[in-house]
Amino acid sequence: MKRLSTFNVTSLTFGFAFLYLPMLLLVIYSFNSSRLVTVWAGFSTQWYGELLRDEAFLSAAWITIKVAVMSSTLATILGTMAAYVLVNSGKFFGRTLFSGMIYAPLVMPEVITGLSLLLLFIGIGLDRGILTIVLAHTTFAMCFVSVVVSSRLVSFDRSLEEAALDLGCTRFDAFRLVTLPIIAPAVISGWLLAFTLSLDDLVIASFVSGPSSTTLPIKIWSSVRLGVTPEINALSTLMIGIVTIGVITASLISKRSAVRAQKDAQAAERSA
Amino acid sequence: MRRFALIALPYTWLLALFLVPFLIVFKISLSDIALAIPPYTPTIKDGFSALIRGLDFENFIFLTTDDLYYKAYISSLQIALISTSLTLLVGYPMAYGMARAPAEWRATLMMLVILPFWTSFLIRVYAWIGILSNEGFLNQFLLWTGLISTPLTILNTNTAVYIGIVYTYLPFMILPIYAALDRLDDSLIEAAEDLGCSRLSAFWLVTVPLSKNGIIAGCFLVFIPALGEFVIPSLLGGSGTLMIGKVLFEEFFNNRDWPVASAVAVILLLILIVPIVLFQRNQQKQAEADT
Numbered sequence: 001m002k003r004l005s006t007f008n009v010t011s012l013t014f015g016f017a018f019l020y021l022p023m024l025l026l027v028i029y030s031f032n033s034s035r036l037v038t039v040w041a042g043f044s045t046q047w048y049g050e051l052l053r054d055e056a057f058l059s060a061a062w063i064t065i066k067v068a069v070m071s072s073t074l075a076t077i078l079g080t081m082a083a084y085v086l087v088n089s090g091k092f093f094g095r096t097l098f099s100g101m102i103y104a105p106l107v108m109p110e111v112i113t114g115l116s117l118l119l120l121f122i123g124i125g126l127d128r129g130i131l132t133i134v135l136a137h138t139t140f141a142m143c144f145v146s147v148v149v150s151s152r153l154v155s156f157d158r159s160l161e162e163a164a165l166d167l168g169c170t171r172f173d174a175f176r177l178v179t180l181p182i183i184a185p186a187v188i189s190g191w192l193l194a195f196t197l198s199l200d201d202l203v204i205a206s207f208v209s210g211p212s213s214t215t216l217p218i219k220i221w222s223s224v225r226l227g228v229t230p231e232i233n234a235l236s237t238l239m240i241g242i243v244t245i246g247v248i249t250a251s252l253i254s255k256r257s258a259v260r261a262q263k264d265a266q267a268a269e270r271s272a
Numbered sequence: 273m274r275r276f277a278l279i280a281l282p283y284t285w286l287l288a289l290f291l292v293p294f295l296i297v298f299k300i301s302l303s304d305i306a307l308a309i310p311p312y313t314p315t316i317k318d319g320f321s322a323l324i325r326g327l328d329f330e331n332f333i334f335l336t337t338d339d340l341y342y343k344a345y346i347s348s349l350q351i352a353l354i355s356t357s358l359t360l361l362v363g364y365p366m367a368y369g370m371a372r373a374p375a376e377w378r379a380t381l382m383m384l385v386i387l388p389f390w391t392s393f394l395i396r397v398y399a400w401i402g403i404l405s406n407e408g409f410l411n412q413f414l415l416w417t418g419l420i421s422t423p424l425t426i427l428n429t430n431t432a433v434y435i436g437i438v439y440t441y442l443p444f445m446i447l448p449i450y451a452a453l454d455r456l457d458d459s460l461i462e463a464a465e466d467l468g469c470s471r472l473s474a475f476w477l478v479t480v481p482l483s484k485n486g487i488i489a490g491c492f493l494v495f496i497p498a499l500g501e502f503v504i505p506s507l508l509g510g511s512g513t514l515m516i517g518k519v520l521f522e523e524f525f526n527n528r529d530w531p532v533a534s535a536v537a538v539i540l541l542l543i544l545i546v547p548i549v550l551f552q553r554n555q556q557k558q559a560e561a562d563t
Binding site for chain 2: 004005007008009011012015016018019020022023025026029037038078079081082084085089092094097098101102103104105107108109110111112115116117119120122123135136138139142146196199200202203207217220221224225227228232236239240243244246247248251255
């Protein structure tokens with residue numbers, strides 16, 4: 001019989017307080033009317049107003065979203081292909097190198113990835129801008145996607161795909177109609193992971209971005225280096241809010257589909 | 273033919289945007305700084321034989337003579353090691369508590385651990401500036417309780433860097449340990465207690481050894497990225513905080529010395545290879561044990 005001891009309860013309470021208090025303070029003080037960020041002077045939403053009127057922040061946010069959508073979509077396509085190759089293709093020339101290149105970026109320090117890509121872009125004379133950030137983000141995000149998708153592909157029953165082939169599907173149709181719907185949850189979470197990684201990246205983007213392609217993290221970085229400002233608190237609160245809603249919705253959806261799958265299984269058992 | 277295309281596309285992408293850039297870094301680390309665009313010599317335009325003759329290990333020798341770099345590597349290792357141990361000290365009790373919590377809470381607790389991971393890294397580090405500064409929340413609180421009479425200086429010291437690393441990498445420590453503890457069979461602990469172990473010694477003799485793989489995985493997942501960390505030492509650390517990621521960034525952007533920055537990157541990677549290989553081996557061993 002498991003029971004929570006006082007020690008367990010204390011460590012959980014303090015642990016979660018440690019994880020959440022800093023963010024809670026940011027959220028609370030984003031509604032502070034004083035410019036002095038650590039002195040409470042009354043409730044106000046003025047910093048949100050100032051943030052939304054700040055052209056530089058808005059355009060940085062827009063660039064960041066564009067980059068994240070493009071790079072996570074590309075990364076999902078390439079990462080799923082890579083995962084499919086790693087799981088299904090057996091031996092081929094240079095397989096060890098290939099799987100090495102999939103896993104290495106996961107542990108590569110961002111400063112090295114950023115530096116090496118910048119040196120490549122300068123070497124081939126590619127102007128730094130949105131394109132270079134998309135290329136950079138796609139490269140490291142596709143590795144994360146491929147790890148997520150291949151963990152799903154390993155447990156996938158290949159006889160389903162073979163059945164489709166036997167029944168006259170082309171390879172591509174079998175993938176599109178049978179394999180893809182089954183691995184879809186992993187592909188979607190891979191896309192979300194790639195999207196978040198791209199939204200979040202400061203170091204690689206600082207190396208490969210040009211003057212006209214300042215992303216939100218770079219913009220935040222340049223104002224944060226000068227200290228705490230209420231506008232950044234407001235921006236942080238918006239970002240924390242969006243993520244919280246997203247994660248809670250995703251977990252509710254997956255819970256509901258799990259419940260539905262269970263019901264379906266029960267119904268199938270009854271009818272059998 | 274189609275299979276070839278399927279392999280070739282991601283393969284070429286990674287070759288062109290991962291391997292080739294890295295070879296360029298390696299090549300530039302052997303070059304010399306020059307007042308030109310790009311600011312190093314020799315370049316490919318100089319012809320192949322001039323290129324080969326122009327390369328040497330001068331930058332690496334320079335790194336060993338200037339003790340800034342040597343100290344930066346040592347202090348990165350030290351900071352990463354201390355923060356990893358601290359993260360383990362905070363993370364293990366949390367993972368243990370989660371594994372013993374009632375089953376219906378666990379999904380929620382899991383989500384609470386993962387949620388910060390989806391939130392911007394930069395913002396989570398930034399949140400600590402307001403807490404740790406001289407007039408920040410922590411000092412306000414400690415002054416109010418009367419524990420201290422003058423504000424503590426925490427921001428811009430190594431302590432702030434430790435706090436930042438523990439805070440941002442805590443989920444990476446908790447998740448593998450929780451996964452290991454979750455699989456643990458409770459009857460083993462009961463058996464130990466029946467055979468006369470106290471609860472504490474049952475914990476040390478049964479629970480900890482059986483969660484060893486989770487502990488190892490968690491420690492590597494914190495140690496490896498902490499070693500090359502740039503954002504945390506730059507925002508929370510002081511001018512005395514030497515970390516190799518920060519040195520590389522400054523060497524490149526402030527001093528514009530590309531060859532030395534590249535040499536710093538090559539050495540950082542060489543240092544990282546050992547923990548990465550050990551980590552891979554641990555994962556493989558675990559995967560074999562599972563099947």
